[in-house]
Structure formats: C-alpha cells, structure tokens
Amino acid sequence: MQKRVPSVQELPKRLWPGPEENPRSSRGRQQPLLKSMTAVQTLASIIRSCYGPHGRQKLLVAANGETVCTGHAAAILRALQLEHPAAQFVREAAQTQVENSGDGTAFVVLLTEALLEQAEHLLQAGLPHTQLREAYGMAMAEVLTTLPALAIRSLGPLEDPSWALHSVVNTHSLFHTNHLTKLVAHVCWASKGPDGSFKPERIGVCLLRGGTLEDSCILPGLAMSGKTCGQMTEVLTGARVALFHCSFGPTSLNAPAVARFSSPTDLANFRKGSDEALERQVAQLTTAGINVVAVWGKVDIKALILADKHGIMVIEAQSRKEMVYLSEVLGIPLLSYLLPPREPGKCKKVYKQEVGDSNAVVFEWEHADAPVLTLVLRGPTTEGLRGAQQAVYQGIDAYFQLCQDPRLLPGAGATEMALARMLSDKGSKMEGPNGPAFLAFARALRCCPKILAENAGLVVSRVMAQMNGIHQTGNFVIGVGAEGIINVAQEGVWDTLMTKAQGFRAVAEVVMQLMTVDEIVVARKTPSPASVESKGHLSSEKKKYLRKY
Numbered sequence: 001m002q003k004r005v006p007s008v009q010e011l012p013k014r015l016w017p018g019p020e021e022n023p024r025s026s027r028g029r030q031q032p033l034l035k036s037m038t039a040v041q042t043l044a045s046i047i048r049s050c051y052g053p054h055g056r057q058k059l060l061v062a063a064n065g066e067t068v069c070t071g072h073a074a075a076i077l078r079a080l081q082l083e084h085p086a087a088q089f090v091r092e093a094a095q096t097q098v099e100n101s102g103d104g105t106a107f108v109v110l111l112t113e114a115l116l117e118q119a120e121h122l123l124q125a126g127l128p129h130t131q132l133r134e135a136y137g138m139a140m141a142e143v144l145t146t147l148p149a150l151a152i153r154s155l156g157p158l159e160d161p162s163w164a165l166h167s168v169v170n171t172h173s174l175f176h177t178n179h180l181t182k183l184v185a186h187v188c189w190a191s192k193g194p195d196g197s198f199k200p201e202r203i204g205v206c207l208l209r210g211g212t213l214e215d216s217c218i219l220p221g222l223a224m225s226g227k228t229c230g231q232m233t234e235v236l237t238g239a240r241v242a243l244f245h246c247s248f249g250p251t252s253l254n255a256p257a258v259a260r261f262s263s264p265t266d267l268a269n270f271r272k273g274s275d276e277a278l279e280r281q282v283a284q285l286t287t288a289g290i291n292v293v294a295v296w297g298k299v300d301i302k303a304l305i306l307a308d309k310h311g312i313m314v315i316e317a318q319s320r321k322e323m324v325y326l327s328e329v330l331g332i333p334l335l336s337y338l339l340p341p342r343e344p345g346k347c348k349k350v351y352k353q354e355v356g357d358s359n360a361v362v363f364e365w366e367h368a369d370a371p372v373l374t375l376v377l378r379g380p381t382t383e384g385l386r387g388a389q390q391a392v393y394q395g396i397d398a399y400f401q402l403c404q405d406p407r408l409l410p411g412a413g414a415t416e417m418a419l420a421r422m423l424s425d426k427g428s429k430m431e432g433p434n435g436p437a438f439l440a441f442a443r444a445l446r447c448c449p450k451i452l453a454e455n456a457g458l459v460v461s462r463v464m465a466q467m468n469g470i471h472q473t474g475n476f477v478i479g480v481g482a483e484g485i486i487n488v489a490q491e492g493v494w495d496t497l498m499t500k501a502q503g504f505r506a507v508a509e510v511v512m513q514l515m516t517v518d519e520i521v522v523a524r525k526t527p528s529p530a531s532v533e534s535k536g537h538l539s540s541e542k543k544k545y546l547r548k549y
C-alpha cells in the first residue's frame with residue numbers, strides 16, 4: 001500500500017498536538033523510524049557527562065592495558081570497542097573532526113544525536129525523508145552562513161594567544177590551568193618560524209613523572225625522558241645518532257644458537273668469543289661515525305665500558321613512543337640488532353638535562369623543520385600527565401587553527417543559542433514543512449547549552465529560560481557558566497571559528513547519511529556451505545549470520 005504524504009497544512013498540526021491527538025506517537029516511540037537512533041543515543045550517553053568544563057572524567061583502560069583518566073571525547077571514543085556500524089560511523093566522523101582541528105569531538109557526537117532525535121520526531125509526524133533532508137540541508141546552510149557574523153573577536157598576529165587558548169586548554173584540566181595555558185601560548189608563540197609560520201610538529205611534548213604540573217617547563221629542541229648511562233653525558237657538536245630497541249650488550253638472548261660446554265676451558269673460550277664480538281660491534285659503531293646511542297632496552301655494563309672507551313654517549317630511554325618519535329624526526333630506523341644504521345641521524349648537540357628530580361635528554365638541531373621547543377609536563381601520575389598532554393595538544397591545534405583563521409566565537413553554548421534563535425525566527429515565518437524542520441534544528445542546537453548546564457549541576461529549565469530571554473534581545477554573548485548564565489566576552493570563553501564550522505560540516509554529513517539508511521544489515525562470517533548443509537539448518541543458519549540491527 002502506498003504511504004500518504006501529509007499535506008503542507010496538515011504537518012504542523014501533526015507536530016504539535018497533545019499525545020492523545022497524535023495517533024502515531026505512541027507506536028512510533030516503540031519502533032524508531034531511524035534505524036541508527038538507538039546506537040547513536042547510546043554513544044552520546046557515554047560522552048554527554050564529559051561535555052564542557054564541568055563535565056566528569058572517565059578512567060579508561062585501553063585494550064593495550066594503558067590507563068588514562070580523561071574527559072576528552074576523542075580518547076574515550078578511541079577506547080570503545082563498538083560493534084554497531086552506525087555508532088562506528090559517528091565515531092569516525094568525530095575522529096576526523098579531532099584529526100582536522102584537535103577539538104570539538106563531543107560536539108559532533110552530541111549534536112548528531114540531537115538532530116537525529118528531532119528528525120525522528122518529524123518522521124513520526126509523517127514528514128517524508130526527502131523533504132526532511134532538504135529542509136535540514138537548508139538549515140545547515142543558514143547556520144554556516146551566519147556563523148562568521150557571530151565571530152566578534154580575533155587574535156592579532158602579534159598578540160599573546162593565552163586569552164584565546166584559555167578555554168580550549170582549560171576545559172578538561174583539573175589544576176594549574178593558567179600555568180598550563182601560559183606555557184602552551186608561550187611554546188606556540190616562540191616556535192614560530194622567522195617568516196611567522198607555525199608548524200605544530202616543531203613542538204615536542206615530554207612527560208616526566210615527579211613534581212606537580214606547576215613545575216612544568218619549556219626546554220629547547222626535543223627533550224625525551226631518559227638518562228645518560230656512562231661517562232659521556234653530552235656531545236656538543238656534530239652529534240651522530242643510532243637508535244636501538246634491543247639491549248645495548250652482548251647479542252640478544254633470542255639468538256637461535258645454544259652453547260654446549262664440556263669443560264671450563266670451553267666456557268672461558270665462549271666468554272672470550274662473545275666479549276670479542278661485543279667489542280667488534282661497538283667498534284663498528286665508532287667506525288660508522290656514531291657518537292650517540294639511544295636504547296629502548298637494558299644497557300649492559302661491559303658494553304657501557306666499551307662505549308666509554310670509544311667516546312660514545314649512551315642514553316637509556318624511558319618511553320617507546322618517544323623513541324619512535326625521535327626516529328621519525330631523525331629519519332633513521334629503530335634497529336633491533338647492535339649494528340650501525342646505514343646513515344646516522346644527525347643533530348647539532350645532545351646533552352643531559354635535569355628537571356627537578358627527574359632526568360631528560362635534549363636533542364638540538366639547526367635546520368628549520370626539526371622540533372625547536374619541548375613542553376615538559378611534570379606530575380605525580382602517568383594518568384594525570386596523559387590528560388595534561390591531551391590538553392596541550394588541543395591548545396597547540398587551536399593555535400594552528402588561529403594562525404589560519406584568527407576569528408573566535410563566543411563559547412559556553414552562546415553561539416549555538418544564537419544560531420538556534422536565528423533558525424527559530426526564520427522557521428516560525430516559513431510556510432510548509434521547512435518551518436517545522438528549522439524549528440527542530442533550533443531545538444537540537446539548544447542541546448549544547450542544555451548539557452553544559454546539566455553538567456554544571458544547574459536548574460536547566462531556569463538557565464535556558466534566562467539565556468533565551470537575553471538572546472531574544474539580541475545579546476548573543478550570553479552562555480552557561482559554573483553558577484548560571486555568564487557574559488562570555490567578559491569571562492573570556494572563546495571557541496575558534498574554524499573548529500566550530502568544521503564540526504557543523506561533520507555533523508551535517510553524518511546526519512544526512514544516517515537519515516537515508518532504512519536498514520542495517522551486517523554479514524557475519526559464515527561457515528562453509530558444506531558444513532552447514534550437512535547439519536541441515538541452512539535457512540536458520542543464514543538468519544543467524546545475517547544479523548539485522
């Protein structure tokens with residue numbers, strides 16, 4: 001039977017009657033028309049409590065066993081093992097957002113959910129998919145056109161960026177945020193090239209356990225956590241580096257040979273032989289011009305004595321990630337045998353640096369593309385340091401965005417509220433199905449300030465009513481603070497225009513796509529037809545392996 005499309009006059013009536021007057025409402029609630037609705041709602045319910053500066057943190061244990069305490073949506077999404085394809089799809093969009101702009105992950109997930117919820121409501125009321133998509137597309141275009149007009153501040157080319165980065169760095173950090181924001185601003189500013197260009201890869205971030213976040217500092221070049229082992233603690237000119245992820249000592253225990261001894265002389269000869277081999281290996285490094293060796297593994301005392309004899313500086317690294325990064329910067333491989341690399345990694349100098357009671361090793365280069373500064377983060381726990389590291393990366397990414405487009409929007413939900421007001425004004429004057437769709441879009445946008453208020457423990461209805469009242473007067477710098485509504489311009493809460501615009505585009509793409517899906521069919525790995533047929537259950541097996549959500 002063909003579905004009847006409601007007339008233009010009929011649709012608004014269907015959208016706003018009481019529950020008893022809407023014959024489809026109760027039926028619709030049991031069976032969502034948008035098949036991705038439940039999965040997206042579940043995903044959003046995980047992220048919701050982390051949104052904004054009063055959001056909660058999650059203690060995550062990733063699949064590799066690494067623990068991190070974070071409120072960053074990107075880290076939470078990364079740790080989730082999602083099975084539902086729609087949830088995976090939303091996660092991918094949110095991850096693309098964070099890869100492109102470093103921020104706005106939660107925004108993408110939460111606004112997607114809110115828009116789908118509103119779309120579901122309109123579909124239940126009988127609005128055809130095609131018309132809904134078209135109207136949502138028009139509303140999104142209005143949002144993207146209006147957005148630049150709301151950007152009332154911009155970062156000057158010679159201005160200290162601390163004020164602009166404060167809310168980005170501050171959102172998920174618990175302590176000493178001013179100090180951290182100042183460090184991020186300083187490191188970004190000072191690493192700019194002579195032509196004023198800014199490259200995030202010119203900044204290193206090093207985590208050093210010990211002290212507090214207040215003890216964090218900036219070092220020149222690339223600093224890594226680790227200690228120098230022998231007498232050589234610095235190479236101040238022409239450093240030639242080799243990197244190893246094996247022990248710095250006799251040939252690895254993984255070697256296939258098994259030594260068999262029948263007398264003490266055999267043992268003495270074997271020892272002499274392996275000592276000679278080790279001496280040859282260290283001498284080979286010197287011949288290849290290596291004078292600095294960084295090792296992700298144990299440092300053997302005999303090998304260290306030989307290294308000292310040959311004037312090689314030996315560094316015992318403490319983080320594999322830092323070794324991988326160093327290998328990328330130097331352009332040399334991480335070797336698993338004690339052999340010289342084909343080409344040594346070159347840098348100007350390498351030296352030991354004490355930071356409080358911890359040790360770091362600094363690499364400095366002369367060429368322009370190498371890291372020029374490292375922000376060294378201090379703190380008592382690795383989990384806390386990882387959270388601070390994420391805040392630092394978000395700050396660096398935000399500065400990168402501001403170098404491309406310096407415009408900033410009022411934060412704390414003020415921009416979303418202003419856009420909602422604009423769409424409501426337009427929608428209420430529109431004829432036909434576009435009107436309800438614009439109003440639904442506006443309701444979805446209000447989810448952002450609503451969640452901020454919820455997470456701050458405020459009375460949501462009161463805050464929203466106050467905010468709405470002031471926005472109606474044309475004052476669009478009113479957002480949600482810790483104790484109620486705030487003037488974001490006075491409080492200095494800003495979001496970058498680029499991040500917000502990219503976020504809206506990402507949401508548009510996901511929502512439009514998910515609205516077209518009428519069924520989600522997942523093909524499971526099927527057993528071979530022979531084995532299934534032999535059991536005589538082909539049809540039921542087929543059903544089992546072709547699962548519908």
Ligand SMILES: Nc1ncnc2c1ncn2[C@@H]1O[C@H](COP(=O)(O)OP(=O)(O)OP(=O)(O)O)[C@@H](O)[C@H]1O
Nearest residue numbers: 051052072073103104105106107167171411412413
């Ligand atoms: N001090 C503050 N007071 C009020 N609102 C703030 C403050 N700092 C940040 N915000 C607001 O919090 C919102 C951003 O929250 P959050 O950082 O949790 O979301 P996100 O950027 O989408 O996600 P993520 O940072 O996890 O990628 C923005 O609207 C921002 O303006």
